[in-house]
Amino acid sequence: MITYGEKNTAITGIGQSEIFRKPQILPFELAVRACELAIADAGLRPEDIDGLACWPNVPRGTVSGSGAAAISDIANSLDLKLNWWSGAENAAQLSPIMEAIAAISAGYATHVLCWRSLGERWAPSYGSAAAEAGQALASATSWLEFLLPYQAPSASIWTALHASAHMERYGITREQMSAIPLVQRRNAGLNPKAIYREPITIDEYMSSRMITTPFCLLDCDIPCDGATAVIVSRLDAARDLKQTPVRIEAVGAGSYDRMDTWVSRHDFPRMAMHDAAKMMWSRTDLRPSDVDTAHLYDGFSWLAMSWLEALGLCGEGESGAFIEGGERISLTGELPINTNGGQLSEGRMHGFGHLHEAVLQLRGQAGARQVAGVKVSAVGNGGGSLGGAVLLRQDD
């Protein structure tokens, strides 16, 4: 009988730095702070951390979206004694969590510190795209070879190609899609850390300047400086710490069709997130109807809609009707999503912001935006050719 490694793990600590739209504090410092906060939150000391994982683990500031601190940066700043570490290039934002589970299952580590840090001043997520296009092509061996010559250097374009096909097929409108940024902005009003907290109206949305159809400025997440850290611990070492552990019920990061190609999947305009969700649900007896809050990657509004469908939280092609008007996905609705404002309002914490918020909701520590009675939360991170999903729940 298969024993899924995640059943023997829990999230024991979380930490998040301040979040800045414009540079204020050295991003490296923000990364170290987030890690220190997570260790303190768990009631651990740096010497208890024996594993370290992040994604991506590239030298800071070298490519768009690269981290503000690499594995060795955190290890040295906190003087960690590591049995194991990983900066593996695999299934995107949630891959450190999956790596940590594997390391704990193998007995390499007991408390694994995972983080994601963004240093926008060093590696702009969007602005440098054109400059990088030339660099990437000089050595292109990937699907970028088929994107960059067509003046398509931005993930907004790649995602819009899917969104347009999906919305056309199912008759989904921009008015329906607006529920994602509008509801999330309302949630952000209850999140002191969020970069943008003022409500936006449907008229403001419809008149917002277009980036690439069907996405206007308000459909695109906010590049920022900031860092989030999460500690994954072996379950038997988790229960006598400072916080009630949050159990990792299931994880998934499948890639079943045409890896890396974006548009060549047989089931286009579905994305790798559909494989990740399928794998996740195969590892648990819980069902989509058990999910109390969902924390869905929103680099662009439509990605959150696609995640709703991928996770089975609504039917195929039904996300437009599901979110229409926003009531159902608001804090008091039947399925609150992105309760911290998400990347569209809080800032582009690149998936780890969603993970952090899910843990707060399950602990009952989300303050003014706490949803009542949260027992199970789903996190879906990534878009396009990369996707990762994790199902979290309260401890027994």
Place this chain on the structure above:
Amino acid sequence: MSNPAPKPSRALPRITEMNRYFWCGGANGKLHILRCEACGTWIHPYAARCPQCRSDKVAPQPVSGRGVIVGYTVNVQPWIPDVAVPYVVAIVQLEEQGDLRLITNMPRTPIDQVRVGLPVKVFFEPNGDIHLPLFETA
């Protein structure tokens, strides 16, 4: 003294043994795609085995160059200096096979005529050896 080469209008791929057929194959006016000689499946991008029958007999062959738009975006944001906006980025599904899709631009087609379901055909923009496949209304 010769004049400096004109600046290419777009970033161009590095040509290798595995992509030459695609990027340079348009020199004779035909779009070329890898095909399995055993079962006829078209394969894009390059793979060493057929995903249908796992045969290693794969080689480029010309395709019709006709297809249909299955997704598109009108890009307004000026990501790239000296490239005029707005412009269309589209996905063409070639008529040979349902999962055979290319990303492209449609500079000859008025933006307001681009739609999902539009029938299109290939043409090529020469840049030295590279003949970049682009599409226009069929």
